[in-house]
Amino acid sequence: MKKILLFIAFYSIIASGQTLDTIKKIEIYYGNGAQCFPIDGIYAKSEKFVYEKISNGSFELAKYYKFWKTSKNNATVFSNDSSITNLNKKCDNKVLLELINNLNTDNQNFSYSFLKQKIDKPSRHRIKKIGREMDMFFILKCDGIFDCENRNDVIDSIQKFNRFDEYVSTMNLTNNQIRVIGSFDYARITITSQNNITSYDFLFNNNIIGQPLIKYYNRNYLNVYCYVNLVVNEKIRELIFHNTITNKAFNLKKITDSYVRWYLEH
Numbered sequence: 001m002k003k004i005l006l007f008i009a010f011y012s013i014i015a016s017g018q019t020l021d022t023i024k025k026i027e028i029y030y031g032n033g034a035q036c037f038p039i040d041g042i043y044a045k046s047e048k049f050v051y052e053k054i055s056n057g058s059f060e061l062a063k064y065y066k067f068w069k070t071s072k073n074n075a076t077v078f079s080n081d082s083s084i085t086n087l088n089k090k091c092d093n094k095v096l097l098e099l100i101n102n103l104n105t106d107n108q109n110f111s112y113s114f115l116k117q118k119i120d121k122p123s124r125h126r127i128k129k130i131g132r133e134m135d136m137f138f139i140l141k142c143d144g145i146f147d148c149e150n151r152n153d154v155i156d157s158i159q160k161f162n163r164f165d166e167y168v169s170t171m172n173l174t175n176n177q178i179r180v181i182g183s184f185d186y187a188r189i190t191i192t193s194q195n196n197i198t199s200y201d202f203l204f205n206n207n208i209i210g211q212p213l214i215k216y217y218n219r220n221y222l223n224v225y226c227y228v229n230l231v232v233n234e235k236i237r238e239l240i241f242h243n244t245i246t247n248k249a250f251n252l253k254k255i256t257d258s259y260v261r262w263y264l265e266h
Contacts, residue, residue, distance in 0.1 A: 022193040026051040026059065026096070028236060030246035032185040032204070033069065038078075044069040044184070049240055051091060059096055061089045064241075091239065099235035103189065103200050103213065106227035110173065110211060112164040114230060119256045121159050130260050158263050167262045173212045175226035180205040187249060189236075200232075204249060208258040209233055 031046025038044070048065040064085045071078055122130075157163075172178070185204040190197060196218050202210030213232060215225040233250040240247055 021057075022195060023191060024053055024194065025190075025192040026100075027190040027192075028187070028240065028246065029190070030187040030249050031067070032183075032245070032249075034183050036182045038069070038071040038075055040071050040073070040075065042068050043071050045245065047244060047246055049246070051096065058093045059091055061087050061091045063087060095235055095238045099232065099239065100191070102229050102231040102235060103191075103215070105229055105231075107229040107231060108227070109230050110168050110171075110228050112161055115252065115255060116161070118234075118252050120253055121161075122256050122260050124155055124159075126257075127155055127158055127260055130257060131264055134261060134264060154263075158260055161259065163263065163266075164259060166266075167259050170262065171207050173207075173226075173228055175212075175214070175224060177203055177206055177212075177214060177226070179203065185249075186210070187246065202250075208254045209252060210249065 028049040028051075029046065030048075031044065033042075033044025033046075035044070045066075045068040047067065048063075049061060050063040050065070051059045052062040054060050064087055065082060066084075067080070067082045069078065069080055183205070187202040187204070187210055189200040191199075199216055199219065201214040201216075203214070204210045209230070210233075211230065212226040212228045215227075216223060230252060233252055236250045237247050
């Protein structure tokens with residue numbers, strides 16, 4: 001029995017990157033919008049999920065916040081609004097622990113071998129639609145001037161995800177991340193424990209899925225650790241409501257359209 005308890009305690013420490021007993025609260029925040037020169041209407045929105053430890057040592061989804069900013073009268077009148085829902089809803093603690101484990105693990109799994117079962121093959125219609133949106137339809141057009149065989153080769157190549165590793169290599173997945181001024185599109189997971197606050201940032205302005213995650217302690221932005229782990233995106237989506245902007249932001253399926261756009265440009 002002692003060996004079993006020792007194993008459980010050891011696993012808990014390894015899985016979380018910190019002692020689970022010391023964690024008090026876990027917050028998942030995501031928001032996007034404009035910071036300068038907003039247009040009339042809702043120009044920024046965000047939400048936050050707050051998980052708190054309860055008496056038996058497990059966690060529950062305690063609160064759900066929504067925030068939005070509105071501009072009126074040709075951006076001369078502004079308002080900040082919010083809502084809070086007290087949920088005290090039981091959550092899947094196994095998934096929560098798996099999230100914490102992966103937040104502290106560098107997997108470097110942004111690759112086709114990892115994603116091939118998770119992303120959808122783009123249809124011919126979807127590829128053509130993206131081409132029109134990008135004003136790149138001439139690559140996919142087929143008439144007396146353009147070669148239909150070449151058009152079909154391009155579409156077939158995209159549907160096979162050819163050059164996917166080259167697409168990934170063009171992304172900035174280093175610790176030298178750019179923070180955009182004038183707009184924002186980012187997520188932050190904050191873990192509050194007895195001894196410190198550990199934060200993990202995801203900058204969606206830099207790429208479609210917010211990787212690499214940026215880890216730092218006690219709001220010290222000058223000392224950060226950056227690494228890639230797409231399992232984090234999956235675990236976040238398992239935890240939170242499906243019809244939320246956070247769930248959509250972390251959806252790995254968005255990679256397909258991003259890849260198609262990159263291929264047509266290159």
